[in-house]
Amino acid sequence: MPSVGKSVARKDGWAKVTGAARYVDDLRFPGLLHARTVRATIPCGEVAGVRVDAPGCVVVDHRDIPGRNVIAMIEADQPCLVEREVRHVAEPIVLLAHADRETLARARVEVEYRKREPLLDPRLSRQAFKEITIEKGRLAEGFARADLVVEGEYSTGAQEQLYLETNGVIAVPEDGGVTVYGSLQCPFYVKKSLEAVLGPGRRARVVQLETGGGFGGKEDYPSILACHAALLALKSGRPVKLVLDRAEDMLATTKRHPSIVRHRTGVTRDGRLTAVEVEVLMDAGAYVTLSPVVLSRGTIHATGPYRCDHVRVHGRAVMTNTPPNGAFRGFGAPQTQFAAEVHMDRIAEALGLDPVRLREINALRPGDRTATGQVLGRDASALLALREAVRRSDFHRKRKAYPSQGKGIGLALFFHGSGFTGGGETYLASRASLELTEKGARILVGSTEIGQGTRTMHAQIVADALGWPVERVTSATPDTALVPDSGPTVASRTCMVVGKLLERAALEMKARLGRLSPRAYLRRHGPLVVTKQYEPPAGLEWSDQTYRGDAYGAYGWGCDVVELEVDPATLETRLLKTTAVCDVGKAIHPVMVAGQIEGGTAQALGFGLLEEVVMRDGRMANAQLTNYMIPTSLDTPPLEAVILESPYPHGPSGAKGVGEMPMDGPAAAAANALRHLGFDVRSVPATPERLLACPRLPAPGAKSKARPPRATSARGRRRVS
Amino acid sequence: MKFTLNGRRVEVEAHPLARLLDVLREECGLTGTKEGCGEGECGACTVLLDGRPVNACLVPFAHAEGARVSTVEGLKDRRLRAAFVDEGGAQCGFCTPGMLMAAAALPKGFDEQGLKRGLAGNLCRCTGYTAIYRAVEKSRARRAPARPKVRRAAPKRPARRRSA
Numbered sequence: 001m002p003s004v005g006k007s008v009a010r011k012d013g014w015a016k017v018t019g020a021a022r023y024v025d026d027l028r029f030p031g032l033l034h035a036r037t038v039r040a041t042i043p044c045g046e047v048a049g050v051r052v053d054a055p056g057c058v059v060v061d062h063r064d065i066p067g068r069n070v071i072a073m074i075e076a077d078q079p080c081l082v083e084r085e086v087r088h089v090a091e092p093i094v095l096l097a098h099a100d101r102e103t104l105a106r107a108r109v110e111v112e113y114r115k116r117e118p119l120l121d122p123r124l125s126r127q128a129f130k131e132i133t134i135e136k137g138r139l140a141e142g143f144a145r146a147d148l149v150v151e152g153e154y155s156t157g158a159q160e161q162l163y164l165e166t167n168g169v170i171a172v173p174e175d176g177g178v179t180v181y182g183s184l185q186c187p188f189y190v191k192k193s194l195e196a197v198l199g200p201g202r203r204a205r206v207v208q209l210e211t212g213g214g215f216g217g218k219e220d221y222p223s224i225l226a227c228h229a230a231l232l233a234l235k236s237g238r239p240v241k242l243v244l245d246r247a248e249d250m251l252a253t254t255k256r257h258p259s260i261v262r263h264r265t266g267v268t269r270d271g272r273l274t275a276v277e278v279e280v281l282m283d284a285g286a287y288v289t290l291s292p293v294v295l296s297r298g299t300i301h302a303t304g305p306y307r308c309d310h311v312r313v314h315g316r317a318v319m320t321n322t323p324p325n326g327a328f329r330g331f332g333a334p335q336t337q338f339a340a341e342v343h344m345d346r347i348a349e350a351l352g353l354d355p356v357r358l359r360e361i362n363a364l365r366p367g368d369r370t371a372t373g374q375v376l377g378r379d380a381s382a383l384l385a386l387r388e389a390v391r392r393s394d395f396h397r398k399r400k401a402y403p404s405q406g407k408g409i410g411l412a413l414f415f416h417g418s419g420f421t422g423g424g425e426t427y428l429a430s431r432a433s434l435e436l437t438e439k440g441a442r443i444l445v446g447s448t449e450i451g452q453g454t455r456t457m458h459a460q461i462v463a464d465a466l467g468w469p470v471e472r473v474t475s476a477t478p479d480t481a482l483v484p485d486s487g488p489t490v491a492s493r494t495c496m497v498v499g500k501l502l503e504r505a506a507l508e509m510k511a512r513l514g515r516l517s518p519r520a521y522l523r524r525h526g527p528l529v530v531t532k533q534y535e536p537p538a539g540l541e542w543s544d545q546t547y548r549g550d551a552y553g554a555y556g557w558g559c560d561v562v563e564l565e566v567d568p569a570t571l572e573t574r575l576l577k578t579t580a581v582c583d584v585g586k587a588i589h590p591v592m593v594a595g596q597i598e599g600g601t602a603q604a605l606g607f608g609l610l611e612e613v614v615m616r617d618g619r620m621a622n623a624q625l626t627n628y629m630i631p632t633s634l635d636t637p638p639l640e641a642v643i644l645e646s647p648y649p650h651g652p653s654g655a656k657g658v659g660e661m662p663m664d665g666p667a668a669a670a671a672n673a674l675r676h677l678g679f680d681v682r683s684v685p686a687t688p689e690r691l692l693a694c695p696r697l698p699a700p701g702a703k704s705k706a707r708p709p710r711a712t713s714a715r716g717r718r719r720v721s
Numbered sequence: 722m723k724f725t726l727n728g729r730r731v732e733v734e735a736h737p738l739a740r741l742l743d744v745l746r747e748e749c750g751l752t753g754t755k756e757g758c759g760e761g762e763c764g765a766c767t768v769l770l771d772g773r774p775v776n777a778c779l780v781p782f783a784h785a786e787g788a789r790v791s792t793v794e795g796l797k798d799r800r801l802r803a804a805f806v807d808e809g810g811a812q813c814g815f816c817t818p819g820m821l822m823a824a825a826a827l828p829k830g831f832d833e834q835g836l837k838r839g840l841a842g843n844l845c846r847c848t849g850y851t852a853i854y855r856a857v858e859k860s861r862a863r864r865a866p867a868r869p870k871v872r873r874a875a876p877k878r879p880a881r882r883r884s885a
Contacts, residue, residue, distance in 0.1 A: 013806030016814030017821060019753020019793035026752035162846055164757045164765055164815040212755070212815030213846050246758040451813025451847045595809040595852055602849030625762035625844070633837045633850045641851075 003460045003470040004653050007591035011455040011475065012210070021210045024168040024183045029239035032170075033058065034101050035232050037242070038094040038109040039252060040086045043321040043618030044118035047084055047111055050094060054107030058236040060095040065231065067199030071224055072192055075129075078287035078324070080197050080227045086113065087286035088323045089619040090252035092224070097232045097240050118321035118618050122283040123260070125318035129284050130292035132299045134313040134371050134547045142275025142310025146266025150347045151721040154263070154339035155683045156667070158283075158613035159256035159606075161328050162630050165212020167221055167253055168243030171229035177203030178230040184222035185214045185448050186488035191480045193223035194230055204230070208478040214450040215603070216327030219490050220289055221253045250623035254326030255613055257282040257294055257317070261302065261339035266310075271353050271361045273308040276371075280315035280336055285324035291317040294325075296421050298332025300551045301664075303371045304340030305382045305415040306362040311371045321618050327490060329600060330663035333416055334607065341412040341668030342682060345675055350720045354399075355672070356390055359413050374550045379646040379656070381557045381583045386413050389559035392642060393579040398563065402676065406568075407576065410672025411561045414664035417552030418648075418657030419493040422542040425553070429534055430487035432501035434462060434509055436518050436528040440472025441509065443502060444529070446486040447494045448478050452659055453592040454494055460588050461499045461652045465506030484531060492657025495588060496554065497534060499652040505530040537650045554648040554656045558582040560601065560665035562673045563637075571688035573609050573674070575637035578666065583644035585656035590643060593658055597641035600662025606631045608667030608684045724785045726751075727795025737783035741775075742766045744782045745792060753793040753818045757844070764843030767819035768792050774826040774842070791825075793818035798825055801860040810856035812847035819843050824857045831861075 015021040040047075052059055062069050062081040069083065070076040082093045093111055098104040119125055143149065169182035178198065184190055187206040194204035206226065211218065229242040244252070259282050266275035280299055284291035299315035348358040363382040369375055389411060390396065398409045419425050433444035441462060449455045459473040466473075476482055486498045509530045513521050521528065542549035563576040580601045587593040610629045614621040622628045629635075647654025671681040679686070680695040723732045726749060735744045745751045745768065757765030759778050766777040769791040770784065796802065801824060804810065811817040820843045827839045836854060845853060 007807075007809075010806055010809075010811070012814065013811060014802075016811040016817050017793075017802040017805045018796075019751070019818050021814050022752070023755070023815065025756070026746075164763060164813065164844065164846055165755070166757075211813065213813040215846070246760070453812070591807075591809040591852070595812055595848055598849035598851040599812065599845075599847045600849075603846065624760060625758045626760060630844060630846060631849075632842075632844060633840045633853075636850050639849050639851045 002464050004464045004588050005590070007589055008456065008460060008470050010453065011459060012449060023165055023210045023212055024170060024181060025243050027170055027181060029170065029172060031238045033097040033099050033232065033236055033238050033240045034104055035095060035097045035229060035240050035242040036104050037092050037228060038096065038111070040082065040089060040091040040093055042086060042113050042115050043089050045086050045113045045115040047082060047086060047093060048114050049112040051110045052094065054096055054109065056098060056103060057107050058097040058232055060231045060235055061093065064235055065197055066202070067197045070196055071227065072196040073220055073289055074292055075288040078289065080224070088321050090323055092228065095228050095232055097236060120320055120322065120618055122281055122318050122320050125320055127319040128316045129288045129319060130295050130317045132295055132315045132547060134299055134311065136371050136373060137310035139275050139277055139310050139312045143266040145268070145274040147269040148267050148350060149264060149719045150267065150343070150350050151264045151719070152343050152346055152682060153260065154342055155260045156258060156335045156338055157685055158258045158325065159328060159611050160250055160613060160628060161215040161217030163213030163215060163217055166244045166246055166249040167218060167225055169222060169225045169229045170239060170241045171226065171233035172239040173233045173237055175203055177205065178233055179205040179207065180226040180230060181207045181209050182222050182226060183211045183218060184208055185218045185450055185490060187448065187478050187480050188446050188485045189220065189488055190223050190226045193227055197227040198230060206480045208448045211448060211450045215329045216331065216490065217254060218450070219327040219488060221326070246625060247623045250628065251620050252323060254324055256328035257284065257291065257325040257332065257335065259335035261336055263339060263343040265343065265347060267347055267351065269351065271351055271358050273306055273362050275310045276303050276308045278302045278313045280313065282315070282317040282332065283320050283322065283325060284317040285320060285322045287324045289324040290326050293421065294327065294332040297417065298336045300372060300417065300421065301333035301415065302336035302340060304337055304344065305364045305413055305557065307364050307368045313371060322615060329603065330660045331491065333660070334604065334663045334667065337414045337664045338668045338684060341414065341665070342671050345410065345672045355411065356386065356395065359386055363413065370551065372551045373548045377554070379554060379585060379648050381644060381646040382413060382415065384646065385557045385559040385581045385583055385644060388642060388644060389561050389579055389581040392581070392640065393561035395561055407563060407565045408673040408677035409561065409563045410669050410676050411559060412665035412668035412672060413559045415555045415557050416492065416657065416661035416664055418496045418554050418556060419552055420491050421551055422544055425497060425534055426536050428487040430498060430501065431484035431531055431533045432486050432498055432505060433484050433529055433531040434502060434505040436509060436522060438519050438522065440468060440518060441466065443473065443475040444483040445498055445502070446478050446483050447498045448489040450489065452596060453589060454489070457495055457588045457592065458499060458502055461503050462506040465503050466510050492659045492661065495655050496651040496657050499655065500650065501532040501534060503652040505532045553650060554585065556582060556584055556656050556658060556661040558661050558665055560669040562666060562669040564670065564673050566674070566677055566691065571691040573686065575605065577638050578605065579640045579642065580662055581642040581644060582658060582661055583646050584658040585648045585651050586645050586654040587643045588653065588655055593643055594641040596658045597662045598639045601639055601666050602631050602636045604663045604666035605670060608670040609686055610635065612685050612687055722782065722786050724787060725789045727791055735782050737781060739782045740778055741780040741782050741785055742777035745777060751792050751794050755815055755818060757815065764823060765816050765819045767822045767843060769822055769826055772826065774823050791822070793821055796821055796825060798860065801825060804856040804860040808856040808859060809852035810848065816843060816845045820845060820853060827857070
């Protein structure tokens with residue numbers, strides 16, 4: 001019986017509901033030392049001197065690094081430990097370890113600094129880590145055809161991933177090298193970093209443990225922790241545990257990039273976009289880390305899911321003296337699509353047009369070309385998602401009825417590329433293996449289970465390809481000594497890309513088995529491992545130089561509707577209902593797909609309304625759960641997740657990505673609902689304090705009667721900002 | 722100090738001001754109870770003390786003397802556990818032990834607001850709580866409720882739409 005499309009029992013379910021699942025802090029090793037990191041307390045300057053008073057402790061600084069003092073990511077600009085220059089608060093300087101936590105806490109390390117003036121405003125930064133321009137058609141021509149030009153600036157704040165389990169690793173000296181066990185998304189990223197820091201001749205092995213959430217926050221940061229724990233383990237010859245407490249995790253680790261996005265859009269009076277110009281600025285923080293690729297996804301998604309012949313998107317990710325910002329579910333696209341979707345509502349307003357109608361006119365359709373010139377396939381279902389969301393939420397009726405009831409309703413349409421951007425997947429050349437076992441098959445991939453359901457979903461794909469029940473398929477622990485590099489567990493790629501590799505491996509295994517049972521095959525022919533490597537689907541082209549071509553193999557499409565009210569006295573927003581429609585190609589496991597949509601939507605509503613990272617002198621001032629608020633059960637509205645399936649021919653059973661997409665729409669839909677209530681929200685999170693300062697729009701009743709703009713020549717066109 | 726742990730009488734040596742959380746995890750070897758924040762905000766360390774949910778990171782061990790302490794390892798409610806697995810109530814699983822204990826402490830006959838309030842001290846970053854509500858309601862209902870939120874309009878081709 002096929003299991004794809006059925007919500008089979010989660011492979012890791014029972015261990016997680018009995019307390020048996022083992023996370024990093026649950027592991028014990030004989031002779032274990034606990035570790036502590038001494039971090040910079042200034043955002044910019046130099047270390048003038050370090051005085052260590054730590055009796056009995058193992059002490060490590062940059063001089064103890066046998067290899068290179070870098071965290072090897074895209075660029076090698078970030079040191080593993082500060083030598084002299086400090087570029088951000090919480091930058092690691094000295095590492096300590098001791099078997100007794102209280103002795104460790106008593107150790108004193110005093111650092112003297114020569115302070116310099118920090119650069120904290122990204123607008124003032126002259127150092128761009130990455131700059132991207134996307135051009136299509138001729139912008140001037142597009143503006144010449146416009147009846148109206150609408151301009152606006154939109155901004156989003158930093159957001160903390162707030163996985164419930166903080167970052168943590170254990171490093172164990174082993175065979176002249178180090179094995180790192182940890183809570184992480186990308187074991188092979190960690191391995192690469194360890195190899196650079198440990199130097200040639202020292203073996204680095206990385207094992208992923210049960211991981212209590214990641215959301216991008218365990219994409220690159222675990223590399224730093226792993227190197228630190230490994231250095232202590234190497235020096236002491238003992239296992240070292242380095243688990244961050246919540247405050248340190250919030251202070252030191254990556255956040256979503258704050259963004260400032262400017263739009264200038266030409267539109268005809270009947271609502272067709274003639275020119276789209278977007279300027280994207282992202283605050284990268286102190287080091288390059290993942291910012292170039294975050295910016296890349298951000299700029300490609302910056303137009304929103306709309307057709308326009310004349311487009312220019314220009315993006316910069318700039319250096320500031322704050323801790324590096326990094327990956328967070330959506331990876332730049334939630335920021336730029338927030339701007340695009342609030343801007344669309346403002347265009348509709350300026351035209352006196354219904355916001356749904358404006359989107360219907362301009363939504364990308366199969367056969368249309370995106371800003372990078374990619375021709376969309378038959379699975380481009382923006383219109384379908386829009387109409388489904390409008391129908392399910394009864395949008396039109398509520399849009400008319402709500403103003404008199406003190407409620408607001410708003411929507412946002414969005415898309416999200418599955419897999420690495422551009423030539424990324426070809427460059428990664430991911431591999432996935434399938435091993436025949438006595439009872440069935442064992443999956444060998446570097447993809448990690450971080451709550452999203454990797455193990456179960458992969459097993460379903462393999463089981464169906466082999467024609468077996470899903471119980472006969474198991475997964476190996478992601479251990480770099482055991483599994484091939486399937487690429488990182490990021491970018492909504494684990495199902496569409498790695499799942500497809502496994503499907504191909506399983507089909508080959510089935511052909512090799514013929515009519516033999518696994519046991520009989522193993523007895524007759526010996527062990528069987530089938531490995532498949534990624535090959536781009538025919539016709540996929542991309543240029544990193546011109547930013548033209550097929551930016552992604554496929555896109556997911558979605559639409560959110562948010563209904564809310566605002567307390568007139570406190571300006572607190574109360575969410576009434578959210579409808580989230582996502583087209584995922586094929587839902588391999590509907591309950592888990594719904595879980596991704598529901599969870600991502602809640603996280604995105606937090607991004608839009610609640611979660612504010614307050615930075616003071618380059619330091620997060622609210623690095624605790626008491627005043628960094630994520631949605632609780634009382635803040636989260638009833639969520640209706642709707643799954644659409646427009647299959648992608650090169651995904652397993654037609655599946656595309658789902659992990660990131662639900663993050664793209666809710667913040668804009670919430671802002672547009674607040675707009676419906678008269679708040680001119682252009683910046684999130686829209687906290688009560690921000691709403692108090694927010695300009696008010698004319699009453700909604702009056703707004704709906706706004707006259708459409710006069711027919712004017714291009715020269716005499718109106719401008720709205 | 723003597724107390725009842727998951728139905729068994731035990732005697733454990735630890736500092737009276739040690740956090741109950743650390744005593745459970747380190748002295749008793751029950752690592753199912755998790756630390757998420759250490760300041761009583763996230764609820765990942767929720768255990769039952771004489772039947773009432775508490776944050777074990779805020780409770781000094783002295784409070785456990787003579788009391789009944791229940792952790793996820795001792796949870797008897799198999800229906801609740803199974804519903805969490807089937808309905809997607811557990812994703813990353815880190816909030817799950819605390820969430821299960823908070824759910825187990827809900828009074829009989831709760832309504833929607835009662836359910837939300839009862840779980841408001843337990844943060845979950847994966848599920849948006851929806852699947853957790855489904856799981857708790859399913860475990861308490863006589864008949865298993867339908868999965869109301871997962872509806873699918875599954876077009877074979879983008880142009881057409883079919884509701885199932």
